[in-house]
């Protein structure tokens with residue numbers, strides 16, 4: 190079972206100004222949390238406070254209900270592991286890098302051998318055991334770094350952008366492995382990421398930071414669909430961020446966008462807003478002659494930009510819109526630049542943020 194971490198009234202100053210102000214945060218045992226936010230938001234500082242690498246200027250940190258005394262934190266540090274973006278390996282073999290922590294802890298040789306070999310296999314680097322760490326690729330080095338963390342059987346794991354420097358296939362396969370291992374082991378885990386696509390695979394909970402404060406917390410689905418700020422909306426891949434004026438009419442919310450188009454929205458707000466619409470919420474249909482319906486806009490495909498197995502489709506519907514679809518659907522529907530289409534999306538997909 191993973192360790193529960195509780196923060197209370199945390200304040201951290203750097204360079205003469207407050208860079209972190211978190212009144213309360215509880216990460217329960219075995220939960221996996223992601224910290225997201227723009228550059229300089231305080232994610233790494235928060236991770237370092239949680240991992241006992243940085244003592245806050247004010248506030249208290251509890252592990253499993255015990256208030257941390259930083260002079261006696263070794264007891265808890267032995268139950269945690271930290272993985273950084275840079276693998277930070279020693280200039281020796283892969284085996285020795287992974288074995289190092291166990292040797293420090295005085296495990297017998299045979300136990301060390303079994304444990305190291307097990308975790309090298311789990312991260313599919315058993316064949317690299319005798320390879321000098323300096324001769325590894327970035328992805329291999331990051332696998333070694335993860336094996337070195339897991340071999341210590343920590344109860345809590347902290348990861349600061351561990352996949353940021355990796356290519357897409359390596360990142361995808363490492364995330365899949367990590368997802369499986371975290372669920373199997375029940376370790377509490379907290380990771381910092383800039384990549385919103387990692388969230389649904391890895392995290393149960395997300396804390397979004399801005400200006401040193403947690404401005405929103407929730408499930409990955411909630412944060413991706415209903416971000417609390419315009420900056421966060423851009424960060425989680427919402428490519429349609431459209432200014433307008435919202436008003437309530439009966440039970441529905443309408444928003445008149447700059448450009449004159451009126452949409453039904455799923456957030457109860459009045460006044461100046463920005464409407465956020467995820468590109469994958471838009472379905473494209475062939476134009477027909479039926480009466481116009483709510484949130485069905487007639488438009489024209491301006492540009493198609495392939496992105497792996499997906500395509501970004503730029504539309505002119507009286508307002509600029511970006512949709513996303515699979516290559517298969519693109520071919521099936523014969524979608525090409527210049528083609529007329531109907532762009533449809535449900536009111537619930539239109540999230541409003543006060544402007």
Ligand SMILES: Nc1ncnc2c1ncn2[C@@H]1O[C@H](COP(=O)(O)OP(=O)(O)OP(=O)(O)O)[C@@H](O)[C@H]1O
Nearest residue numbers: 203204205208226227228229230231232233234235
């Ligand atoms: N040693 C320092 N002296 C002064 N300011 C610092 C120092 N270290 C960090 N900061 C500032 O503290 C704030 C929070 O930094 P932090 O590294 O926690 O942000 P972050 O969200 O992890 O950013 P990034 O996504 O760019 O890594 C930033 O504004 C940063 O400039």
